[in-house]
Amino acid sequence: MLPALKAMVNFTQIPPDLKWDKKVIKLTNEYNDLVKKFLGKPDKKNEMKIREHVVKIEDAIITEVNDKVKRDYAFMIQLIQERHPDEDIFTAEVLTLQEHMLGRGTSDAELLFKEPGSAGGSPTRAQTQQPFDIQTIDLTKIDLINLEKIDVDQLEKSNQKCAFGDGEILDEHGNADGEIWRCKGCKTVYHENCVRVCLLMKGSCQVCDVAFLRPQK
Numbered sequence: 001m002l003p004a005l006k007a008m009v010n011f012t013q014i015p016p017d018l019k020w021d022k023k024v025i026k027l028t029n030e031y032n033d034l035v036k037k038f039l040g041k042p043d044k045k046n047e048m049k050i051r052e053h054v055v056k057i058e059d060a061i062i063t064e065v066n067d068k069v070k071r072d073y074a075f076m077i078q079l080i081q082e083r084h085p086d087e088d089i090f091t092a093e094v095l096t097l098q099e100h101m102l103g104r105g106t107s108d109a110e111l112l113f114k115e116p117g118s119a120g121g122s123p124t125r126a127q128t129q130q131p132f133d134i135q136t137i138d139l140t141k142i143d144l145i146n147l148e149k150i151d152v153d154q155l156e157k158s159n160q161k162c163a164f165g166d167g168e169i170l171d172e173h174g175n176a177d178g179e180i181w182r183c184k185g186c187k188t189v190y191h192e193n194c195v196r197v198c199l200l201m202k203g204s205c206q207v208c209d210v211a212f213l214r215p216q217k
């Protein structure tokens, strides 16, 4: 049983953008079909089907490797979430990923339902943006919990390994690649970029699973 099932959500259809990748359009159309069914018969079974589809959408944006397609997914997630400002449709981690793919303050004001087959208009915001670079995630702008930045001399030992399993924190010259972060829960340490990856993929510690992102509301 999914925990979010306790409250019935007023699901809304969203307009797919014909410029989106066909994989994204397919998931969007499936979402809209499920919403249509739910609106015709708003019971737990139909709501559950939408919840399951949302998980599918989340898996899709996380595992997608093409940045252009990832942004299309992010746009779709934004459109769905915008229609539910008071409800947690998506997990905090996926919303963080979505925000970093698109930047804050975007909206679908110019996006309208189009008849299938009609030609698309001007390029979408997603297509005019630069490729996503994980370094652009500014850790100082994220409300991190249970994580602290430490100095090299605060490491327990000089060959301490990163929680992400990608090797030691310090290189052979004793230098760190970027900042060093430490989980307050289990004291495991992370490379700066490994914290970013961890936030995008999981939002909690690789080792002890304590949350790094504040739960929404």
Ligand SMILES: [Zn+2]
Residues within 6 Å of the ligand: 183, 184, 185, 186, 187, 188, 205, 206, 207, 208, 209, 210
């Ligand atoms: Zn930990």
Ligand SMILES: [Zn+2]
Residues within 6 Å of the ligand: 162, 163, 164, 165, 166, 167, 190, 191, 194
């Ligand atoms: Zn690492």
